[in-house]
């Protein structure tokens with residue numbers, strides 16, 4: 453897909469990050485992954501991200517990122533597939549090339565590895581990755597990589613294939629600066645952990661859309677929330693927040709990394725076989741899983 457085309461497609465609806473499925477020995481289970489992606493593709497989302505943060509990009513090899521992307525493409529029909537990408541510049545360029553060969557429709561560039569660096573370093577790194585691919589690229593502010601509005605504007609001038617900005621920092625003043633400065637040159641994706649908790653606030657400052665991790669296991673309810681946001685339907689949003697999201701974050705917050713582990717547990721609880729998370733993440737304890745099972749059961753009517 454051409455960069456401007458994918459920008460338009462993903463701006464029109466809810467996005468999500470399928471978890472990556474593993475076998476018992478923690479090797480990729482692409483058959484189970486494809487069945488899950490195929491099921492999710494039947495819901496009215498605008499795009500899925502293969503091997504993103506929730507897809508444990510940080511625990512996958514470049515070859516596994518490519519295999520996951522290819523599997524998602526085969527299973528997703530018309531649904532656009534954006535591939536996760538990251539690490540140092542050379543490795544990110546390799547991943548970008550492999551993802552493009554695997555059929556990705558775009559790239560999400562996660563933060564470079566480990567270091568806190570000046571804005572010029574972020575600019576040169578993102579530009580080098582954009583220059584190495586024909587795919588549209590979404591830059592992701594999170595953790596050690598937080599580009600300022602000036603850096604994003606410089607990147608948009610220098611890279612015609614930079615199509616999007618995703619925020620995982622929660623810095624509303626910075627996000628507002630970016631949306632004010634860049635206007636409709638980019639699409640803007642809210643990507644806070646369990647973004648539904650932030651969706652109304654960020655919608656007010658110009659984010660185009662957001663990604664929903666819980667879409668992995670309660671897609672109907674995630675879409676109901678998204679549509680309520682679009683319709684400014686406060687009562688529905690309040691009900692879903694109270695009945696599902698606030699109790700869900702109590703489970704999610706029990707351990708670092710559960711933002712991913714709890715999603716994988718949810719996928720298992722609806723009868724799929726995503727397998728365990730890879731180290732350094734840890735799996736939910738049995739009692740936590742039981743709590744999540746009860747929570748999922750309690751919102752059956754919202755599905």
Ligand SMILES: O=C([O-])C(=O)C[C@H](O)[C@@H](O)C(=O)[O-]
Pocket residue numbers: 468469504505506507620642643644645646647648662663664665666711
């Ligand atoms: O990198 C990631 O996986 C994300 O941050 C996306 C998630 O879908 C996030 O938006 C969430 O937890 O709802």
